[in-house]
Amino acid sequence: MDGVIAPSADRVREDLAALARLTDSAQPGWTRTALSEPDVAGRESVLARMREVGLDARIDPAGNVIGVRRGARGGRMLMTGSHTDTVPSGGRFDGMVGVVGALEVVRAFDEAGIRLDHDLVVVDFFGEEPNRFGLSCVGSRALTGVFDTAMLDVLDEEGRSFGDALAAVGIDPATMMASTWPWDRVDAFIELHIEQGPMLEHAGTSIGLVSSITGISRFRALFGGRRDHAGTTGMDRRADAGCAAAGTVLAVERIARSGPDGAKGTTGGVTFTPAAVNVVTEAAEMRGEFRSIDDEWLRTAEETLASCAAEESAGRGVTVEMEWLPQAPRRLDGSVTEMCRRAVDDLGLSRAELFSGAEHDAAFIAARSPTAMLFVPSVGGRSHCPEEWTELDDVIDGIRALAESLRRADAVRR
Numbered sequence: 001m002d003g004v005i006a007p008s009a010d011r012v013r014e015d016l017a018a019l020a021r022l023t024d025s026a027q028p029g030w031t032r033t034a035l036s037e038p039d040v041a042g043r044e045s046v047l048a049r050m051r052e053v054g055l056d057a058r059i060d061p062a063g064n065v066i067g068v069r070r071g072a073r074g075g076r077m078l079m080t081g082s083h084t085d086t087v088p089s090g091g092r093f094d095g096m097v098g099v100v101g102a103l104e105v106v107r108a109f110d111e112a113g114i115r116l117d118h119d120l121v122v123v124d125f126f127g128e129e130p131n132r133f134g135l136s137c138v139g140s141r142a143l144t145g146v147f148d149t150a151m152l153d154v155l156d157e158e159g160r161s162f163g164d165a166l167a168a169v170g171i172d173p174a175t176m177m178a179s180t181w182p183w184d185r186v187d188a189f190i191e192l193h194i195e196q197g198p199m200l201e202h203a204g205t206s207i208g209l210v211s212s213i214t215g216i217s218r219f220r221a222l223f224g225g226r227r228d229h230a231g232t233t234g235m236d237r238r239a240d241a242g243c244a245a246a247g248t249v250l251a252v253e254r255i256a257r258s259g260p261d262g263a264k265g266t267t268g269g270v271t272f273t274p275a276a277v278n279v280v281t282e283a284a285e286m287r288g289e290f291r292s293i294d295d296e297w298l299r300t301a302e303e304t305l306a307s308c309a310a311e312e313s314a315g316r317g318v319t320v321e322m323e324w325l326p327q328a329p330r331r332l333d334g335s336v337t338e339m340c341r342r343a344v345d346d347l348g349l350s351r352a353e354l355f356s357g358a359e360h361d362a363a364f365i366a367a368r369s370p371t372a373m374l375f376v377p378s379v380g381g382r383s384h385c386p387e388e389w390t391e392l393d394d395v396i397d398g399i400r401a402l403a404e405s406l407r408r409a410d411a412v413r414r
């Protein structure tokens with residue numbers, strides 16, 4: 001069957017294009033990083049769009065844009081949505097498909113005369129991508145009551161605190177924790193997202209049903225050495241913090257390569273101080289992460305990397321301190337996923353089950369409400385880059401699957 005709703009490809013194309021216009025033109029690709037002016041503009045535009053489609057919408061104290069379509073019975077809720085911030089020089093689909101898709105579901109429900117019993121809540125979560133302070137999923141952490149206020153004091157490279165950076169974009173860190181939600185009234189959260197990997201495209205499959213979302217152990221390592229003259233200080237008399245960091249970068253790769261299937265390890269940034277070609281590096285800061293759905297392996301990887309960093313440092317008279325920010329893998333809800341599976345089958349779409357190696361707000365929501373995720377294919381498996389692309393037909397299939405899944409979830413009486 002085609003389903004009872006008919007999403008409009010023109011509207012979806014235009015909504016995606018409108019967001020793509022609100023990006024930092026000074027950078028390649030599409031950049032709307034959390035805490036930037038384009039991000040503020042992007043969330044304001046989503047707020048306006050939510051109101052245009054008739055949602056009762058507002059921006060909450062943590063910067064989440066939340067719109068509600070009232071149900072016939074009220075009281076109980078279904079939730080959907082994603083994020084509109086991007087990585088630096090990112091693409092036009094990661095996150096946006098889930099927000100634009102949710103808005104199109106609302107319009108298509110209206111056109112088909114469908115009123116759900118549940119209130120339908122659409123969310124554009126603030127700051128899903130790791131920001132320059134190294135914290136991701138800020139809005140969904142706050143909305144689920146797990147935002148760690150110690151993060152407010154973390155400094156960026158210019159010595160500015162995360163709390164100040166939030167205030168600069170109109171989010172008051174003192175009241176941010178007032179962002180709450182009555183999770184006991186949410187019967188399901190379903191997030192539509194691009195796969196960001198190659199599996200669906202390779203298999204020629206329309207929809208991915210996500211079984212689990214990867215765990216992530218992010219770290220920041222600070223190496224302390226001694227600043228010396230690069231031309232007069234013998235190689236055996238140096239405490240070169242840069243070399244200790246470089247050895248640790250390679251250890252991240254080595255550890256992940258020898259990990260279980262699907263294990264990943266990435267160094268996402270290294271800075272040397274002073275960054276001067278004729279000075280031995282006094283301090284190095286390194287940021288990276290391990291990912292796996294095997295939580296036990298993540299703990300082992302943390303321990304192994306900590307001892308590699310200690311070894312690389314001790315041999316050079318360098319000190320090292322490491323901070324970890326672990327996030328457990330999350331299994332998604334079997335019964336909501338089963339509703340999605342039936343919806344996809346009834347629509348005659350092909351499907352595959354897969355785990356997500358990417359992080360999602362859904363991982364946080366899943367701790368508070370039954371949660372499922374629907375993936376649509378990414379061309380060439382590319383994502384977090386300007387080439388990121390999903391065919392419009394695939395986006396439309398995802399929107400149809402989302403709409404049908406929500407209708408099935410609505411039919412379950414509590």
Ligand code: GLV
Nearest residue numbers: 129357358359360
């Ligand atoms: C977000 O897209 C992530 O996986 O880091």
Ligand code: MN
Nearest residue numbers: 087094129384
């Ligand atoms: Mn992303």
Ligand code: MN
Nearest residue numbers: 094095128359
């Ligand atoms: Mn995303």
